[in-house]
Amino acid sequence: MKSEKPWILERSIRKLQEELHAAGFRPYTARQVFQWIYQKNIQQPAAWSNIGKEDREKLSALYECGCRPVLSVQRDDQGTCKFLIGLADGLKIETVLIREKGHHTFCLSTQVGCALACRFCATGTMGLRRNLSAGEIVSQVLTLKKELGEDGAKVNLVFMGMGEPLLNYANLKPALQRITAAEGLNISPRHVTVSTVGILDILAQLEIDFPQVKVAFSLNAPENELRAKLMPVSQREDLGTLLAYFKAKKRRQRLTCEYVLLRGVNDSPIQARALARLLHGIPAKVNLIPYNENPSLPFQCPGEEAVEAFRAELVRRGLTVVTRWSKGQSISSACGQLVVRM
Ligand code: SF4
CATH class of the missing domain: 1.10.150.530 (DNA polymerase; domain 1)
Incomplete structure (x- = not known):
């Protein structure tokens, strides 16, 4: 209430x-x-x-004090936890803690739902209910830190939960200030990644305001036509223009390009070669994310062989590639699986 x-x-x-x-x-x-x-x-x-x-x-x-309440927690056997958090107006969000060797990752939400309706993403099926406030963003970090307790391991924050962070920059910015400030959570901006489909003018502002924050670009197709089918936002934010921006921009950290592999859609060796050509000249690493299947969405995960063949094509062309078999699939907390039915 x-x-x-x-x-x-x-x-x-x-x-x-x-x-x-x-x-x-x-x-x-x-x-x-x-x-x-x-x-x-x-x-x-x-x-x-x-x-x-x-x-x-x-x-x-x-003042009202305290974090937004945790309504439920789902845990898998590898230590990944998905928290359902209740907001003051009765809406709910999910936020995820992924425990890894030597460090942990907080996967944070910035919106309730998302307006961008990427075809492969469960959050996109919700539509946008509203933006999260800065307090609701930092509250997630405090809740996940509390869960870790005195565990001294390094923490990485990734804005890859529900929502497109840059479409809520008015609240993301003060939240990032609080997260990175010495008097705030004092987390190094180098340990913060903002994942975006590429909202160009706001991305440029983010990189001015927080030059050390890492950017992850949600790419997912080697050409605009296919990307626009998978990610309607690409009809407005053309891939060529986005890549020209990434090519021209000097940044301290390499750009991370996320590529969700969908069986029979964007996972062929020809598409891998096209992707390598597309990224030529951009200091980038590619995160290959074999699709986390969702019963309500019509996509499938490629087999391990196809994933490996795709990776090998990219590596052969000089790209740094990490295949991220997602954690937390058993509790639907993996990439693209967050969804709340109100
Ligand atoms: S992938 Fe990201 S931008 Fe696309 S619908 Fe899902 S949450 Fe929104």
């Missing part, structure tokens, strides 16, 4: 400082609050022990 009070996770440090100053708090209280919320991940004011009792009560009266 929606609270009448503002949610503290929507506040930047500056905004909180202004509001607490106006409410008569000491100048350093906002920083103390940020430390509890983002560095210690303790969300309830009653536990903020270096802040006086009276001030803690005042903070509780002024």
Whole structure:
């Protein structure tokens, strides 16, 4: 249920400082609050022990505190967990923790559903319900960090959950600021990846605002005609224009190109060769993602031999390729499988 009070996770440090100053708090209280919320991940004011009792009560009266609630968790036997999170207006999102050797990955959502309706993606069947707020984005990170507890392993954040992140840049930007700032979650931007179908003007802005954040481009076809059939957005954002942008752009990190392999659609050796030609001159690595089948969608995963043949064609042409057999398929938390029925 929606609270009448503002949610503290929507506040930047500056905004909180202004509001607490106006409410008569000491100048350093906002920083103390940020430390509890983002560095210690303790969300309830009653536990903020270096802040006086009276001030803690005042903070509780002024703000709604705490993360959005976890409604359910599905776990597979490899440690991948899918969280169903309830939002204040009754909508729900999914967010995923993937445990790996030496590091963990948080797969985060930026929208409830998605308007782009990529044909192979379960989220796309939902349509767009709404954008997530900055608070709802950072709340997912805090929830997944809480799940990890004191595990000191490195964390990678990937915006590959529900939604197209760049179509919610107004909220993604303050969330990324909070995630990467020293007084916030203090996660290096080099450990953050934004995955996009390629919304060119906003992508360019992201790369100005966060030059160290990695970009993953959801490519999925070696030519625009097929891509437009699989990803209607390609009718507006032409592949040639996008690739010209990637070719011209100097970036510190290699571009990651994601290519979901669909049996009989985009997985032939001829298409692999066309893909290699397309990427010529772009410092890129290719993530091959054998399709995670979904009973409601008409696509199939290629066999292992076809995947390997596709990979080999790319490698032969000098590309760096990683095949990502997705984790979490048994709990439908793999790439393209997130969907919530309201
Ligand atoms: S693949 Fe990404 S952009 Fe396409 S429908 Fe799914 S969530 Fe939206």
